[in-house]
Amino acid sequence: MRTIDYFDKMAKTYPDRDVLVAGETRYTYREMEALTHKVAGALRAAGMENQEPIAVMSPNDGSVLTAMLGCWRAGAVWIPVNTRNALDANIAYLNYVRVAMIFYHSSYAKEAAEIKSQVPTVRHMVCLDKPEGGHASLDDFMATAPSDHFPDLGDPIGNPEELTALIATGGTTGPAKGVRVMNRSWGAMLETICNIMPVEGKPVSLATAPLTHAAGPVTMAALAMGATVVVLPTFDAEAVMKAIEEHKVTHMFLPPTALYSMLGHPKVKDYDYSSLKYFLLAGSPVAGEKLKQAVEVFGPCMCQSYGQTEFHLVATWLSPEVVAAAAKGDHPERLTSCGQATYSVRVELMDDDGNLLPVGEVGEIVGRGGIVGGGYFELPEASAEATAHGWHHTGDVGKRDEHGFFYIVDRKKDMIVSGGFNVFSAEVEDAVMELAEVAECAVIGVPHEKWGEQVTAMVVKRAGAEIDADAIIAHAKARIGSVKAPKDVHFIDAIPRTPVGKMDKKKLREPFWGGAGRSVN
Incomplete structure (x- = not known):
């Protein structure tokens, strides 16, 4: 089905339930x-x-949800704009997908004007929160609708091959590719999330x-289960902890870096988290x-999923029950x-x-199955490469145990070859992150005359903590052996990250590899 079909089902089932709480803004499903x-x-x-592409460029704001759902009702293709990207990169992407219209927040008025001047396909712009730069506000724009009812554009099988979105990949090299997110694959993702994260009573996301x-797809899945969505403008550890208690939150998604920030907060144990049923972590591996x-701290609610833009979000699932048992010593x-x-996909491991x-x-x-998207927008060669041998290729390296649990050991490009041995940086990072004094760690290979590449740890110390390189190296040797343990440790203030929040190891490697033209030996 289409996203709007999932929403409409809940609007008929729970018309008077709050669908959105964002500051002073509240709307019911009916409204x-x-x-x-x-x-x-x-x-x-x-x-x-x-099926024209419409971009949404905004910080978290209740109006974003209204605009997204309205676009999908009209049959538009959602183009999410990552405002942490460089403006030039966003302009290049919007030209690539030939965006026709932009909803933007006034806090990005300058960027919106620049986009309008450099993306010739843009015909119309609407400012979400107020009239700005000669463009109507969302309220004023809605007033131009010819009636209060828009005709249903759905077909009997839910328009499966129409596009829901064109979402940019978050790679660290080369221009972004637009992933063709289909109604069929997006719908399979929403249904999978609803099935693996059920809750009795009223869900609050x-x-x-x-x-x-x-957070966009997770929020749409929440709507598909009739949830009230509480929107915070940005991540703030204490604001999140307070909101969980105040709104009796049942579902929440955050990347691991945000979790680490919450765990390190001095007031983390001052709030009531008993309402939480699912604290979902996704986007990168989590230190055990x-x-x-x-x-x-948060109770038996912690869970993880693995997926990617092309293989939507929930290819694998680590349930709260499994995590809680493992935390107590069971596996x-x-x-x-x-x-x-997850139930509707096959996930396997493949050699070259x-x-x-x-x-x-x-x-x-x-992998293969319902949550695999429709390839890359107007890039047939890249699409064919990503689906070679009849499977979607993630580019992630992993292993599987006899119980069917998958373990990600690295991105292919992050493999370090040292003295002829393959070292997967994620395994080294996990060992270093066991140390209480370490807040974050990124492991890279740096050139070495004898070994080819030397395993090197870039470490951010926890505030107020003291630890030296020798202690880190000794701990890693004891945990994973001398071959995999870092041979050098650099203490830095912060790990650089890509606009989508992933560790930017390319930037970390640059000072070591210089003009070598490559970052592997």
């Missing part, structure tokens, strides 16, 4: 449904055609990560010791697993020749 009809009608009155990134600590190794394959690998062997994680 939001009416607003989306007006947005869709205004879009068509402005000349928008079916907290959105503090950007709605224009991973930190996950165990999180169970102790403790599962604290570093990303879980088992296209052969599927047995239990225990390390290979590329590949």
Whole structure:
């Protein structure tokens, strides 16, 4: 089905339930449904055609949800703009997908004007929160709708091959590729999330990560289960902890870095988290010791999923029950697993020749099933490469145990070859992160005359903590052996990150590799 079909089901089931709480703004499902009809009608009155791309550029704000749902009711293709990207990169991407219209927040007025001047396909702009720069506010724009009801554009099978979105990949090299997110694959993702994260009574979902990134699909899944969505403008550790208690939050998504910030907050144990049923971590691997600590603080609600933009979010699932058991000592190794394959997909490991690998062997994680998108927008060669041998290729390296639990050991490009041995940086990072004095760690390979590449740890100390390089190296040797342990440690103030929050190891490698033209030996 289409996203708007999932929403409409809940609007009929719970018309008077709050769908949105954002500061002083509150809407019921009935009220939001009416607003989306007006947005869709205004879009068509402005000349928008079916399946045209419409961008949303905003910090977290309640109006973002209204605009997104209105676009989907009108049959538009959602283009989320990552405001942490460089403006030039966003302009290049919007030109690539030929965006036709932009909803923007006034806090990005300068960027919006620059985009309008450099993206010739943009025909219309709407400022979400107020009239700005000659553009109507969202309220004024909705007033141009010719009626209060927009016709239903759905077909009997839910428009499966139409696009829901064109979402930019978050890679660290080269221009972003637009992933073709189909109604069929997005719908499979929403249904999977609803099935693995059920709750009795009224679900309440907290959105503090950007709605224009991973929090967007999680929020849409929350709407598909009839949740009230509480939107915070940005991540603030104490504000999140306070909101959980105040709103009796049941579902929440955050990246691991945000979890670490909460665990390190002096007031983390001052709030009531008993309402939490699912504290979902996704986007990057989580250090096992930190996950165990999180169970102790937040209770048996911690869970993880693994996926990517092309393989939507929930390819594997590590349930709260499994995490809680592992934290108590039942299969403790599962604290570093990303879980088992979800019901509607197959997940396997593959070698470079296209052969599927047995239990225990390390290979590329590949998958097939309903949550695989439709390839890359107007990039047939890249799409074919990503689906070679009849499977979607993630580019992630992993292994699987006899119980079907998957363990990510690295990105292929992050593999360090030292003295002829393959060292997966994620395994080294996990060992270093066991130390209480370490807040963050990124492991890279740096050139070495004898070994080819030397395993090197870039470490951020926890505030007020004292630890030296020798202690870190000794701990890692004891945990994972001398070959894999870092041979050098650099203490830095912060790990650089890409606009989507991933460790930017390319930037970390640059000072060591210089003009070598490559970062592997």
